Amino acid sequence: MTGFLKGIVGLRRGAWEMLATVIIALGVFMLMQPFVMWAYTYSFVTTLVGTVMFIIVSHFRD
Amino acid sequence: MSFNPVEQAAKQTPPAIARRVRGLSDKAIAWLFVGPTIFLLLAINIFPLIWTIYLSFTNFKANRPNREIKYVGLRNYERILNDADVWLSMQATAHFLIWTIVLQVIIGFALAWLINRKFKGNDMWTTIIVLPMMLSPAVVGNFWTFFYQPQIGIFNYVIGFLTGKDPSSFEMLGSVDLAPWSIVIVDTWMWTPFVMLICLAGLRSIPDYIYEAAEVDRASRWRQFWTITVPMVLPFLMLAVLFRGIENFKMFDLVVQLTGGGPGSTTELASINLKREAFEKWRTGYSSAFAIILFVTVFGLASIYVKALNKVKER
Numbered sequence: 280m281t282g283f284l285k286g287i288v289g290l291r292r293g294a295w296e297m298l299a300t301v302i303i304a305l306g307v308f309m310l311m312q313p314f315v316m317w318a319y320t321y322s323f324v325t326t327l328v329g330t331v332m333f334i335i336v337s338h339f340r341d
Numbered sequence: 342m343s344f345n346p347v348e349q350a351a352k353q354t355p356p357a358i359a360r361r362v363r364g365l366s367d368k369a370i371a372w373l374f375v376g377p378t379i380f381l382l383l384a385i386n387i388f389p390l391i392w393t394i395y396l397s398f399t400n401f402k403a404n405r406p407n408r409e410i411k412y413v414g415l416r417n418y419e420r421i422l423n424d425a426d427v428w429l430s431m432q433a434t435a436h437f438l439i440w441t442i443v444l445q446v447i448i449g450f451a452l453a454w455l456i457n458r459k460f461k462g463n464d465m466w467t468t469i470i471v472l473p474m475m476l477s478p479a480v481v482g483n484f485w486t487f488f489y490q491p492q493i494g495i496f497n498y499v500i501g502f503l504t505g506k507d508p509s510s511f512e513m514l515g516s517v518d519l520a521p522w523s524i525v526i527v528d529t530w531m532w533t534p535f536v537m538l539i540c541l542a543g544l545r546s547i548p549d550y551i552y553e554a555a556e557v558d559r560a561s562r563w564r565q566f567w568t569i570t571v572p573m574v575l576p577f578l579m580l581a582v583l584f585r586g587i588e589n590f591k592m593f594d595l596v597v598q599l600t601g602g603g604p605g606s607t608t609e610l611a612s613i614n615l616k617r618e619a620f621e622k623w624r625t626g627y628s629s630a631f632a633i634i635l636f637v638t639v640f641g642l643a644s645i646y647v648k649a650l651n652k653v654k655e656r
Contacts, residue, residue: 296648299645300645300648303641303642303644303645304645306638306641307638307641307642310431310634310638311431311432311434311435312432312435313432316423316425316428319422319428319431320422320423321422322422323418323422323634323637323638326637326638326641327637329641330637330640330641330644333641333644333645334644
């Protein structure tokens with residue numbers, strides 16, 4: 280966990296990609312889950328933020 | 342006399358073109374070759390994508406091309422993301438996607454593992470197993486509707502024979518509970534061979550000496566399976582899941598042929614809903630926004646998946 284936080288602060292690719300991955304996965308889950316409507320409503324924004332973040336952070340240094 | 346094909350081709354180039362090309366740098370010639378492909382890619386892939394993004398912010402209707410196009414901002418996205426019917430179609434897509442992939446991976450891997458063993462008629466069985474994959478989805482959808490007929494369908498007859506139930510007592514395509522499973526069964530039947538072929542390629546790429554070394558170390562078959570077979574086939578398996586995942590997210594033809602999205606909207610996958618909005622209700626702006634939502638979802642999923650695949654390959 281400390282390593283992950285250090286990576287986030289130090290703008291390291293691995294940590295940021297991990298964060299973007301979690302956001303995308305959360306967005307897709309929110310889109311397809313059958314439980315609450317509000318999660319579906321905000322799913323696209325979540326996925327979009329994660330995807331754009333993933334594209335940007337994949338250019339960070341290792 | 343030696344025959345050099347490059348020299349021959351150069352001699353056949355008309356002198357006028359040869360003179361013009363001779364003055365170009367290597368980079369310019371490279372662009373000359375790559376240029377048409379890039380142009381085609383831009384025209385076929387990138388331009389429609391940008392145009393769809395633009396349309397998703399408008400009230401454009403393709404059946405009324407002369408009507409004034411109004412900018413509606415994010416209203417199309419708002420309406421889709423607050424529409425309970427679209428939400429249901431997403432759930433139907435999730436059910437279809439998850440179950441087809443789980444079943445195809447398990448059955449495909451098991452079949453590949455069996456086919457990989459040397460036995461008589463190995464090639465013949467491989468060909469027979471691969472046959473469904475070669476058929477057109479329209480044909481498969483059509484003959485599976487006959488298989489699922491309660492009175493004359495072979496599927497109902499087999500299930501009736503195995504369970505002791507009356508074959509006409511259940512309807513796979515007409516029942517709200519069974520219809521989502523009927524499309525899963527047909528897609529699994531059709532596309533498991535594809536997963537099997539990819540797994541087979543993975544299994545055949547494992548050198549025998551690794552198993553021989555494991556035998557010398559007295560590793561059990563179970564141990565060999567989990568520590569040699571599975572890790573070495575994993576990149577192939579992940580590739581198969583990626584291909585099938587993207588394909589099934591967009592699944593349209595097979596399901597339309599089988600159930601048409603019914604009964605009610607129980608098998609109305611996102612792509613079927615999208616097609617209805619675009620070409621039956623002619624809400625082009627709305628359906629463009631819907632298409633962009635699906636595109637971003639698939640793109641995001643594919644990005645993290647490719648990253649995971651690269652990590653597995655690096656190991």
